[in-house]
Amino acid sequence: MSFTMALSFLLLMGGDGIITDQSAWKEQAICDEGILPKGPIFVHFIRNDALYVDPTNVKSWKEIPELSKTEMAGTDFRVSKPWTPYYDESKPELVILNLGTHIHSTRFFKVLLDEALSFLSQRRAMAVAMGRRPPRILWRTTAPGHPECWKHQEPIMEGKEGASPLYEGVYRDRYTWHLIKDMNTYMETRVKEVLGENDGPTVMRLHDIVKERADGHLQGDLGDCLHYHLPGPPDWWTRVFLEVLRELV
Template sequence: MTGYPYTALSPLQRRRRQWYWLFAVAVILLFFSAATYSDALPDLPTLSTFSRLRYCRNDEIAEGSWVPAPVDGRTWARLKVSAGYTCHDNRHALMCFTSEPSELPRLAAANSWRWQPRDCQLHSFDAAAFVRRLSRNTRQGKKGSGILFVGDSLQLQHSQSFECLMGDHIERDFLSDYEVGNFSLEDGAGQIGFVRTDYLLQPEGWKLLMPDEEEPADIGRFVRKWTHMVEDKEFVVVNTGAHWGDHAPPTLARYERMTKEIISFIDRYPHITLIVRSSVPGHNDCSRYSAPLIHDDPEMHNSYNWQGFDLYNDIWRKTLEQHPKHIFLDVGATRLRPDGHRMPDKDCLHYCLPGPVDWWNRLLYHVIMGL
């Protein structure tokens, strides 16, 4: 009978075959175990885990959760380093600690969280990279550098947080607690300015003061002219909402006219991108909270005119749909942050710095770096 000759396996070959069989059995057992107990093993790596390497689109950054990210809060100096703050201490912006050192544990707790969008990731904040990005037009000989922040006291916090995060790269000056200020970044990244104007328009007549118009001598402290400061900027970041009072139909109609007037003005400058930061309401009884919420509760935001904030945001979204060059910066993640407010139960709208407001700048960084 013809056929293939039988050849006995050597001892080494037999051991190799045994190992192959053991490996195959182990893989099969692992597969069935994972299929059976996947609900009990939520931390096993999955394809969705690796999909988070994709950077978030702008419309995805507000969906997610706050995850623990402990900081070193043993001393104020250590906390500042952990938070990435390199600004000086002698300022109202940092009053939560500098005016009351006993607040350090609460401040450390409020900074021990990071925002994680769902199924995507943010660009990691890098102050040096931000300087390089903001100086790009200067290097290329194009018009426009720096950022102008315009809005109310929450926008002042936004700009002061930006200053503290960029402190190592400031060439000169600093923001005060007054209504108008600016500082210069190094390497041609331009000036960072702030103008306090609670409505963006003048409430007398609800009109925008143009660059060539004189600011009235009796102008209010918190409705300053800002249009003359935009021409040399690349980005103008605005917000208004907290001072608009009720959200009755006449108010909403006036608010909508304001959004269109602001965009019409900015569009005179093709090199400028308008970034509208969303309005985020405060939280009732905020002293009760020492950590972020898992889910938002609209009933927590029913004091003052906070319930109107979502309506104002919707108006901006609708207006910006017709102007895709400009951007809606959704910082709704802080709706889940009843902790970290500046004066619990006395001021449950503003936040301590460093604190949740810093994430407005991390999200701003993500949006700008993605352009």
């Protein structure tokens, strides 16, 4: 779950939305009976761009000799906070995971994804062996950025989301947004292979919801054409999430 999606969910649950820490935080919201069964919901957000399973193994691309600088340009995973200790110690009921936006190599993406899935599969087997119900796991697909988003005041035409020439220039070389679709496809296939869907859905397909939404990005002085404003497109991700939650509760 991205920071904006987590914030959108809290706002929908009646929270005040005053959260500036984009690395790790815990919040409680009281669910309205009209949305989900009434009662408290505890949300723990953890940013870990690479989903490193080993919390001591958080490296920048400069420390990974088998990967070239080109593959990892712009990425430094020191911003990542450990998530596996929380998984083991807090025993959450539902875990939402996402990987891809800050991974600039499909080869590295597959390694990281498979490591995370191996961890989850092992922990699920351990929980079942101990007679406990393992947490539900949801993977969300990665949403794309949109080159020159400041030029758009409304959604772009379907099929035109990759039409900008900048997809072949700096946006391709630095941000590698053209890899996201293939990463999402690999993720969905592997998640279903490893985790299955016997207990309900394990993948939330959010990519297609915003692939034409070049409007609504933060933009600003940094020209942020990846992240979105709130209210905005992430609120639709939250609505999809609520429908999935209704299936799970």
